[in-house]
Amino acid sequence: MKQSLLFLLTITLLRAGFSSNVSAQAPLEVVLVASSHGNPSKPEKYRPIIDKLKAYQPDMVFGEYMLPAELKVADDSTYSRYTFMPRYRYIMRRTPVVPKNLAREISKQEKRLRKAPDKHATRIELARNYVLAYDRANAEYQLHILEKYQKPKFSPADLAYFDTVLGGADSLRKLKLLRPGTEYDRIYFPLVYELGLPQVYPMDCQKYDKEWSQEWSRTAVAVEALKARVKADSTSAEALTAKKMQAAVVAYHTFGDDIKPTETLTQEMIYYQFMNTPAYDAVDEAMNFYGGEALYGMPGFPTESVKGMKVQYERRNQGMCENIVRQARQQGAKKVIVGVGASHGKGMREILAAMPGVKVISYNDLH
Incomplete structure (x- = not known):
């Protein structure tokens, strides 16, 4: 009898392990959309982009936000925490009593809203609680829903409660908890809302922010010194280096100017198509890295510190890709x-494509 039970237990464990392994290696498609942080056109201009992504019918949508557990314990000098904490303190000042079990309260509110999406008071409280739980992604998403979709249906009591708990839209915009014109406001929040997905998934990695900042500062100092030397002697060998660095900036800002919108192809559609091409990757690399790899070894160019910047940038890309795949598998x-x-875009596409069981699909291949 004991042997039979042991045999059955062994088989059960083997099956569980096999199932887990199959799940871990199940094909995962990732559409990585290289996006702009500034999208100044009217919301309707981005409708073709939303519709294109919506037709793909994703199971999850990820944004460039830190995971709550990591944001909560990050060093205060980390950029994402540094910018988030004034928002956190603002909400804390407006919260007389913080729920004892915040995670449980959030779960209850999420369930209520799935059954009754127009419970405005519940959504207002959920947005607040997401901030208190360091979930910036979903705090901003809930505030987007309230501001864009539900405010027109608010009763006077709802509006008063919104202002009491959150302080009003003007304050939220000032604190950048409402951020008109971002890729989230224009594209990804409407996409998640229209798909009926439960949340936005964060995936940013800021573990190496300190090292990145050090390399960036070291490079910036070297570049300023180079410019000063060139200003003093415009005939030096370093002058050509400075000229090529400036040319990289010009190339970036004029990229795509030769292609004009048509009746079926808006400027916004062109922009997002461009940002997801190898040609854009090249000008973007040069812009972000003071001329980039093409200038390595040129007189006065801070080759080693730029290489150091790239190392930290790729570590961040690697961390983001791991966050995406892990959560998707879960x-x-x-x-x-x-x-x-x-x-x-380029770095993450390459990393994802090398990960087992992951297929990267280009935004421009969607129809």
Whole structure:
């Protein structure tokens, strides 16, 4: 009898392990959309982009936000925490009593809203609680829903409660908890809302922010010194280096100027198509890295510190890719969309493509 039970237990464990392994290696499609942080056109101009992504029917949508658990314990000098904490303190000042079990309270509110999406008071409280839980992504998403979709249906009591708990839209915009014109406001939040997905998934990695900042500062100092030397002697060998660095800036800002919108192709559509091409990757690399690899070894160019910047940038890219795949596997997702700053596009596509069981699909291949 004991042997039979042991045999059955062994088989059960083997099956569980096999199932887990299959799940871990199940094909995962990732549409990585290199995006702009500034999208100044009217919201309707981005409708073709939203519709294109919506037709893909992803299981999850990721944004360039830190995971709450990491944001909560990050060093105060970390950029994302440094910018988030004034928002956190603002909400804390407006919260007389913080729920004892914040995670449980959030879970209860999420369930209520799935059953009754127009419970405005519940959504207002959920947005507040996401801030208190260091979940910036979903705090901003809930505030977007309230501001864009539900405010027109507010009763006077709802509006008063919104102002009491959150302080009003003007204050939220000033604190950048409402951020008109971002890729989230224009594209990804409407996408998640229209797909009926439960949340936005964060995936940013800021573990190496200190090292990145050190390399960036070292490079910036060297570049300023180079400019000063060239200003003093415009005939030096370093002058050509400075000229090529400036040319990289011009190339970036004029990229795509030769292609004009048509009745079926808006400027916004062109922009997002461009940001997801190898040609854009090249000008973006040169812009972000003071001329980039093409200038390595040129007189006065800070080659070693630029290389150091790139090392830290790729570490961040690697961390973001790992966050995406891990969470997608945990949720059993087969298709995901990732919105990320355009400068990360090339590096993250290459990392994701090398990961087992991951297929990267270009934004421009979607129809």
